[in-house]
Amino acid sequence: MATQGLPSAAIPTTTEVLVIETPKQGVTVQQIMAVLPAEIRATVNLYLDGRIRQWYSRGDGKGVLFFVQAKTEDEARAIMESLPLAKEQLMDHQYIPVGPLMPLRMLIGTETQQ
Amino acid sequence: MKLMLILVVAMLPVAGMAQSQSGAASSALPSVAVPKTTEVLVIQTPKQGVTFQQVMAVIPAEIRATVKLYLDGKIREWYSRGDGKGVVVMVDATTEDEARALIESLPLAKAQLMDIQYIPVGPLMPLRALLGPVMQSSGVQ
Numbered sequence: 689m690a691t692q693g694l695p696s697a698a699i700p701t702t703t704e705v706l707v708i709e710t711p712k713q714g715v716t717v718q719q720i721m722a723v724l725p726a727e728i729r730a731t732v733n734l735y736l737d738g739r740i741r742q743w744y745s746r747g748d749g750k751g752v753l754f755f756v757q758a759k760t761e762d763e764a765r766a767i768m769e770s771l772p773l774a775k776e777q778l779m780d781h782q783y784i785p786v787g788p789l790m791p792l793r794m795l796i797g798t799e800t801q802q
Numbered sequence: 803m804k805l806m807l808i809l810v811v812a813m814l815p816v817a818g819m820a821q822s823q824s825g826a827a828s829s830a831l832p833s834v835a836v837p838k839t840t841e842v843l844v845i846q847t848p849k850q851g852v853t854f855q856q857v858m859a860v861i862p863a864e865i866r867a868t869v870k871l872y873l874d875g876k877i878r879e880w881y882s883r884g885d886g887k888g889v890v891v892m893v894d895a896t897t898e899d900e901a902r903a904l905i906e907s908l909p910l911a912k913a914q915l916m917d918i919q920y921i922p923v924g925p926l927m928p929l930r931a932l933l934g935p936v937m938q939s940s941g942v943q
Binding site for chain 2: 694695698699700701702704705706708711717720724725727728731732743744745746747748749750751752753784785786787788789790791792794795
């Protein structure tokens, strides 16, 4: 999908990538549980290396979220695909690169009175 | 080992399955794996056909209202998307409805220009396994 005409000034430098990870359709809890001890160890190691900045379980029970320190979606994908659950092909991943909230720039310009 | 057995029992289909609106019951996690919601992730993207100019007309008011919510502690984190498709914010809320009420008070949502997705989140529950005897048992590997 095109950026719908956003000027480049409105697009941030990517500082992190949000990763939304959900079990694939048909994957059972047993399949996930078999891999989970290794997944936890690898995930904590990535956190200790500074590659995972935040982690969450979803309140609707549908999976997990991570904020990964990466400059591109590809960089984040390489990190996530190194993890045991991904290697077992059990999970779907959605990647959203994010960065600073660019509209804040308007507050420091000469037009703050608008 | 005992904790692992508890987790295995918890994941059996009859007991304590988390709600599964999509109908994919086999992929829903057991309730022991579902956290208390502490924040709600909100992903806002312009609706199909909405122009940059339409969004920019509302942005000054949106930014002021957003910064106020941040100063009130209701917005914890905020991001622009690196692919230019909108914004992501983390809202201090314990339910999706609470987050929706907050976001829908903002100018962009009121202008009906955005598609809004809400994902309630909380602590990473699998870390609980690090506390139990299962991690002390050599049988885990």
